[in-house]
Amino acid sequence: MRVLVEISYMGRDYLGFQIQRNGRTIQQQFEKILKRMHKRHVRIHPTSRTDRGVHAYMQYFHFDTELNIEPAQWKYAMNSALPHDIYVKEVQVVNDDFHCRYDCVGKSYRYKVYQGQHRDPFQSGLATYIPYDLDIAAMQRAAQAFVGTYDFTGFCSQKTDVESKVRTLYESKIVETAQGFDYIVTGSGFLYNMVRVLVAFLLQVGQGKKAPEDVRTLLEAKDRNLIPFTAPAEGLYLEHVYLTPDALIEIFGKDIKIHRKKSLQNE
Amino acid sequence: MRVLVEISYMGRDYLGFQIQRNGRTIQQQFEKILKRMHKRHVRIHPTSRTDRGVHAYMQYFHFDTELNIEPAQWKYAMNSALPHDIYVKEVQVVNDDFHCRYDCVGKSYRYKVYQGQHRDPFQSGLATYIPYDLDIAAMQRAAQAFVGTYDFTGFCSQKTDVESKVRTLYESKIVETAQGFDYIVTGSGFLYNMVRVLVAFLLQVGQGKKAPEDVRTLLEAKDRNLIPFTAPAEGLYLEHVYLTPDALIEIFGKDIKIHRKKSLQNE
Incomplete structure (x- = not known):
């Protein structure tokens, strides 16, 4: 099942979206939560890899999961675990051929x-x-x-x-x-x-x-x-x-x- | 000469006003600058020791100096060296018996x-x-x-x-x-x-x-x-x-x- 997540974040205290060897990134915050839920690494795919210090009022990522969780529950689970400068606005299930980066026009x-x-x-x-x-x-x-x-x-x-x-x-x-x-x-x-x-x-x-x-x-x-x-x-x-x-x-x-x-x- | 400094700051990334053994504080940021200018430690005395994460739209501190620097120059020197979440709004010379904490009513x-x-x-x-x-x-x-x-x-x-x-x-x-x-x-x-x-x-x-x-x-x-x-x-x-x-x-x-x-x- 492919899950699409709409988020916003204040990028001030992050090294950017993309995961880095050292330091806090947006991707790392989400993958840490998803790893805890799946007991394995789950990779997320964003629309845009924003740079260090860049903010997002709207940003998307998708990931694939075998967990049977309702969209509202995904949203609640992630928001409960996220730091306060990142927020999940909406979660929806999408077709398996949907891709955040390639479908972005x-x-x-x-x-x-x-x-x-x-x-x-x-x-x-x-x-x-x-x-x-x-x-x-x-x-x-x-x-x-x-x-x-x-x-x-x-x-x-x-x-x-x-x-x-x-x-x-x-x-x-x-x-x-x-x-x-x-x-x-x-x-x-x-x-x-x-x-x-x-x-x-x-x-x-x-x-x-x-x-x-x-x-x-x-x-x-x-x-x-x-x-x-x-x-x-x-x-x-x-x-x-x-x-x-x-x-x-x-x-x-x-x-x-x-x-x-x-x-x-x-x- | 006693110098009175009016400042404002976003306290989000500070452990508070008062100097701590480890970590960034507002006092530490100013004393670092003053030490560089005086070639010795200069203690600053605030009106209020705001706590970790607390902000100030208006705050004062005073310090004593032997340097012959004009108020506008003090302001410029400090603002040039400060991080962007702290700002010096005004500097003035005051009487030697003025005290930021005791004179605050x-x-x-x-x-x-x-x-x-x-x-x-x-x-x-x-x-x-x-x-x-x-x-x-x-x-x-x-x-x-x-x-x-x-x-x-x-x-x-x-x-x-x-x-x-x-x-x-x-x-x-x-x-x-x-x-x-x-x-x-x-x-x-x-x-x-x-x-x-x-x-x-x-x-x-x-x-x-x-x-x-x-x-x-x-x-x-x-x-x-x-x-x-x-x-x-x-x-x-x-x-x-x-x-x-x-x-x-x-x-x-x-x-x-x-x-x-x-x-x-x-x-």
Whole structure:
């Protein structure tokens, strides 16, 4: 039986999602609980392996089990054993061919920035502090220039080792908040560090060091060295996960380009 | 020269204010910085030694120095070296006979409770989760019954080792919030664990296990065993510190009873 679990977590005190030899990770917290319940190791498969310090308002993983436990009981058992910065929102049984990573057709991230004269210790680990003024209108124009299907080689970690770096962004925008702004981006998928590199670039636009018109040139250049920064992890939240094309179409319309990882895998 | 420092901090990742043999404390973070600047140990004296996990929106400490540094420079030097969950708001030079603890005539605490169907991982360490319904009106009546001058022996840790357990509460009230309520209490001073015991009692009133009418009886009984709980530290915030009688009178009126620790010391 395959079980799908929807969770959220504050990533501040974790080395990321993926299990590590040393230190606390989200995967480790769940596999410890599942091991206790199954008396054997049970591997969980997430939609997204969030990095150290990155948060999730919505994240999924699945695992296979022979235990005959109702969804509500799974939820209760896990929440009772989890630390208070991780929470299981929903558990459901899914088809055996469902796969959290391959069925995911889209994700949204939110990056939180707060400004102002003073650093706020209560935002520590939860939002990035930018003490200087920013040209939000220019950042908005730059953000929107990323919407579409592009090769994002110039906007990801050079450690990325995937065949295609072409991704579609369905939305890329700045939303002003009481204390600063959030950058919201939804795409078919994201390369390693991609959101944090996009934010670093947008912050350079906000300071006048880059222009919205540079977006096209930089996408064509495919050279990461032209954007030598990566915004810190603390402001980054995985906000939404789209597990079916319909869910994505419902928000962004039926004319959008859908990337299906499953069919790519079979090619 | 005596220097007075106003700070705020998220206490989540600290063992409390006071220095410990092992582990991170607020005092340790500042004394480490001051030692580096003075090339010798410099002791700091806080208004309040907040417990493990307790937060401060406002807190003061003072220290003596022979260094000729301007207040703005002190602030800059400390903020540059501090972790991001501690922040120096203001630095000023004060008279040599000023003392953070003895001159303090009042303090306000805020205790944050959130309710609702689901635990929120982003409130972890920052507010206390109460999953059950509470009778807020009864809690409000009970809270207000503590305003006045009483012996709080029955409402503090039995480890407390001070001569007098008489304190004056100037305000004690429940304020409803979007997700639950805050308990706000201002007093001449607080005994060890006193706010957390008051909150534990109020939560019992909210559940109908105690009544607002019990307040008077419990104050008179002076028996801590009658309130066998202490609310968790994570919801507790030191919110305001009153360093002069005038500051307290400005808010609560000229007829209030002022407790002066300094004159008590000299008796």
